[in-house]
Amino acid sequence: MRVDWNQIRANYQLPNEKVFFETPYFGAMSDATVEKQMDCIKSLQTQGNTLYAETIEKSEDIREKILEVTNAKHHHAALIGDVSTAMVHLADRLSDKKIVLLDQDFPSVTAPWVGRKCNIEWIAREGYNYPLDKIEEQLKRGAEVLVLSWVMYNSGLIFDLKVIGDMCKKYGAIFIVDGTQGLGPHELDLSEVYIDVFLATCYKWLLAGYGTGVAIARQHFEEKYPFEVAGHCSIVDGKEDVKDVDNYVSGVRRFELGHVKTQQVFALHQSLHELLEIGFENIQTRTKELHACLVDELSRIDIELITPTPMSSNILMIEGSEARVKALRAANVAFTHRHGLIRLGIYFYNNEKDIERLIQALK
Template structure:
């Protein structure tokens, strides 16, 4: 496998900015910018839109995303947000044991959706805390929390605050053993690393579009396993009916949904402004290949870790470390907020999540960006 080269030329990133923050928001691809402008020009004269235009781009998005996660296109649905996707999934899970499982500091959209489900089903939420435990011990606690009273497990594949890897395959296997549904938030990994929903035993996968998928804000995308294909959506869009493409007969009120996960699509799925951005992002990821993306990030992460380790900066255990998103474990006497401010003064952009200085790199980054971070840390840490 040939190592992927830096892809910065495909973006409009400022040369004097060191953007190590893809987990916050991805930059816009040049090709996506062109697609957006083409769509904007088309809006000037709406007579160009034909009935097929309302469905074709959505179908292409579903096909491209399905290739990234290893499933059929009919398993994919589009939403305006991850919260919409979580609500759609949980709306079709009934309680049989009275327990839901999630993890400490799960992203609020997932937690609040699970909390609402628990209240509606008179169920208990078990929050598996990490505290000062190792990543391995934390993963073991998550596995131990899943038993025959568990209805649903909702968690991120990679912890969004610090990048800690979760053993999602083992978690999925444990869920299958006890007939519990696994809802995975893939926002911070899908598009940056290889993921196969079938191999990981994931029932539902929900991803925001504007991070590692190079899509726009206000779009999200998800996978639903076949167990959900006869479920109840949270809204009744005419576009999700089997006769939707025949505009002259939509008032026949066909009660049949299109096959697969289409029933979970938000209304007005064919967002003519935003959809082209997402499609360009997904197609570009498939062109690069997620294995190549992860290998490129691994090369950069290794370079960074070697230098920062000498300054007393620690990283997650290698077995629970993803090279595209990770946190810097600073010495105890260093204020993370101060570090973030000093970095921004040097045009270096990372995120502060809780007490974690979160670094997230992608194919538009290069060693020059990491050298800037290394030099600034050297000044701060000595």
């Protein structure tokens, strides 16, 4: 079935208000997702908490759908508010192990381990890349946990999770991935890729707004390293008796500590179902096509790409001179400027006209 991308684009205000290349910072929420969240707030204001049962149902549907999207057959899923908090739980559980982190990775990935004063080995960035042989060398030396971002926020570099996962499996290391900048634009098959824990916030490429995220863990990892964090939502069916630990949820579901987040659950449920209706395969194909078009157009006007290979299909980096930044802002282009670089994110709701307007501003 042919996808009408113009009709889909009409459901998102940001790409129609700006030349919007800022999804790596914050994804455009659809009109329906915002309306669903506002309806929740209005219901809470006028009727009180009558949405609890529906929130529980939608939460379970999200868990099931995210496992389907990632083809996770021997895993469990949980809802999280952000990656940092989930990573803190992991750092607490694995604090006695030797950890490998990437220098200049996103702080949500690195800070929890540093703050926990773990034994850390850092992989230095060479240019904008991280040689896989340096990662393997640390694993050979007995590193027990490797933690990294799937797509690097500050370069657009994408890691081959299959290759790195196989390395971790070979050397018996735990593999933890922050997939925030990859989940949605890129296919992920967890039945084929060895990852122990996969985390992602959903306010970027899953377009659900702040306070939404997912965690996926392999059952084998959950059994070997049971989590001991617990809260109100850890008790099965919300029963009041807290003394029987056998009545607690297990595994990654322990990350769901407090009260259910009604507005966030409704928003994520809506956005996820909209993306499923479009089809993630269609989304990924469209994103790749637009990315290729953008790369070609930048090359045509002799703008050098900073993004190394392997290159993600959703994030590009170019030099961010003062004049270039000023020109883009004057042309109503939404982008991220940090570390002297311009980051451009492209997604299915962009179009060729966006690219034309961007290129015109860069000339």
